[in-house]
Amino acid sequence: MSDQAFAPLAYGALRGGVAALALWALLVHGAWTLTGAVDAWWLPVFVAAGGALGSRLARRRGVASEPSAPAPRWLLWTTAAIVLLSFAALALGAIATPARHWDGVVAWELKANAIAAAPDLSHPLFAD
Secondary structure: OOHHHHHHHHHHHHHHHHHHHHHHHHHHHHHHHHOOEOOOOHHHHHHHHHHHHHHHHHHHHOOOOOOOOOOOHHHHHHHHHHHHHHHHHHHHHHHHOOOOOOOHHHHHHHHHHHHHHOOEOOOHHHHO
């Protein structure tokens, strides 16, 4: 398969996976509100199904006969630099401390530990 034929399929799979992730988030919030529990297998199933559906829809539309103009050369390098700098900052923060004590202990780490111990919202931390 040529690059021109593969690119729309990959982009369709990416769009479908992201749309499925958003749908999964909405459904999980609803399920947690109603039942207080969510099975862990939902996420990979939703993303895989969304990616497959997006790729299939892109294949049905077909490949554009006229390729678009290439992006400017500086765009690739600028985007790569921003992604790498963001990754480095996040990695440094994750390695430097197990939790950001100004926010992590109060908001995120405590809740993450409670959900890891029992993956439902019936825990007193969430029920009270």
